[in-house]
Amino acid sequence: MNTAVLRTALDAVTLPHSQRTLGGEKAVAEIRAEGQGVHITLGFPYPVGHIEAELRTAVAAALSPHIGTAPLEITIHSHITAHKVQPGVATIAGVKNIIAVASGKGGVGKSTTSANLALALSRMGARVGVLDADLYGPSQPTMLGVAAAAPQQQEGHFIPVRAEGGIQVMSIGFLVDTDQAVVWRGPMVSQALQQLLFQSRWDDVDYLIVDLPPGTGDIQLTLSQKIPVTGALVVTTPQDIALIDARKAVDMFNKVNIPIFGVLENMSVHVCSQCGHAEPIFGHDGGKLLAQKLGVPLLGQLPLSLPIRVAMDAGQAAELAHTEPALAQAYTDAAWQLVQAVADKGKDFSSRFPKIVVE
Structure with missing residues (x-):
């Protein structure tokens, strides 16, 4: 399977209830072909538990023309980091x-x-x-x-x-x-x-x-x-x-x-x-x-x-x-x-x- 083609298809997927795309969010962390199947890893800088089911459906639909009935495994994770605050103010542990x-x-x-x-x-x-x-x-x-x-x-x-x-x-x-x-x-x-x-x-x-x-x-x-x-x-x-x-x-x-x-x-x-x-x-x-x-x-x-x-x-x-x-x-x-x-x-x-x- 051509992973470049798969990435192009994934990058165009729109996040549910948003105008953002997987490509714009740089969310496609990994595309791995294993045997006859495909494993996709998606990572986000915010929680996505409320849209996970819809997102899986959208990803599967986008890849279907390219992988047919091949098994598809999708891993989704979030990594939330600290963001900038006022200058000179110390951060808080935890x-x-x-x-x-x-x-x-x-x-x-x-x-x-x-x-x-x-x-x-x-x-x-x-x-x-x-x-x-x-x-x-x-x-x-x-x-x-x-x-x-x-x-x-x-x-x-x-x-x-x-x-x-x-x-x-x-x-x-x-x-x-x-x-x-x-x-x-x-x-x-x-x-x-x-x-x-x-x-x-x-x-x-x-x-x-x-x-x-x-x-x-x-x-x-x-x-x-x-x-x-x-x-x-x-x-x-x-x-x-x-x-x-x-x-x-x-x-x-x-x-x-x-x-x-x-x-x-x-x-x-x-x-x-x-x-x-x-x-x-x-x-x-x-x-x-x-x-x-x-x-x-x-x-x-x-x-x-x-x-x-x-x-x-x-x-x-x-x-x-x-x-x-x-x-x-x-x-x-x-x-x-x-x-x-x-x-x-x-x-x-x-x-x-x-x-x-x-x-």
């Missing part, structure tokens, strides 16, 4: 990429987005962590169903709590009485955030989702100056007042050289559970227009949904994939765009260089 989920305004569904993106990434095959950086109102333990858990301590470090899908979760909600107000000044908040992040023993996390509080205050400033952030995504609702605040969040990230990977529009439309009537009660396409203005992808337009609210309150975010597959697919589609945007960013090679000590 964490490859940090994704900040931000909004300028409260109540737009940022924490819900963070939890569901983490679950989507986990279903795709990534190793995922969630850092609940909303120290005044931690909600990730409740949403991810681990509110009753507590992180163990080992050699002065916290061991993050494991949620559904192996997601590693760390939150101030594990350490303080959630019924009591956290009355801390800015420096205390900043110190607490750094301790939660740097003193947690993260276990080979591909993507750490950081659920930020709303606004552009002390926690966001600490994040930009002290924490190695790969990039951010902005959550907004379509209404004008939310978009005004979302633009402030975008401006903050631009000023500290943290790229925006995309915009996710939440509560884009309300669909009546009784009659099915759809009504954009918070406005129409505001997030889409913001994404266009910024020149970044619109990661999704999520509806105002009762099942999502019920699942988040009940700590059953993971069950949405079974009870509301269409909603879960919307988050998976957003996560798919996100990991491609991360992979397009330059890689971080700082760990390969020795430290220079002047004595």
Whole structure:
């Protein structure tokens, strides 16, 4: 068999739910003819578990005219690496990429987005962590169903709590009485955030989702100056007042050289559970227009949904994939765009260089 012909056919295969091709992604790692059969190895810089079945079908269809009925074996693997962060900020042991989920305004569904993106990434095959950086109102333990858990301590470090899908979760909600107000000044908040992040023993996390509080205050400033952030995504609702605040969040990230990977529009439309009537009660396409203005992808337009609210309150975010597959697919589609945007960013090679000590 002519491997050059096979490679040409493979390079033209389009990745499911994407405009990318195997050739453009340099995904064909090996083509090996063994006996009467062919073995193909594909490698990707992002998780592809959610499209693996479709991808195998597409590859088999592309090669069929060239190999006929010969046995075809396809091996697919992902190798996720660390990508560039702000200059002068040290990387974190056990964490490859940090994704900040931000909004300028409260109540737009940022924490819900963070939890569901983490679950989507986990279903795709990534190793995922969630850092609940909303120290005044931690909600990730409740949403991810681990509110009753507590992180163990080992050699002065916290061991993050494991949620559904192996997601590693760390939150101030594990350490303080959630019924009591956290009355801390800015420096205390900043110190607490750094301790939660740097003193947690993260276990080979591909993507750490950081659920930020709303606004552009002390926690966001600490994040930009002290924490190695790969990039951010902005959550907004379509209404004008939310978009005004979302633009402030975008401006903050631009000023500290943290790229925006995309915009996710939440509560884009309300669909009546009784009659099915759809009504954009918070406005129409505001997030889409913001994404266009910024020149970044619109990661999704999520509806105002009762099942999502019920699942988040009940700590059953993971069950949405079974009870509301269409909603879960919307988050998976957003996560798919996100990991491609991360992979397009330059890689971080700082760990390969020795430290220079002047004595």
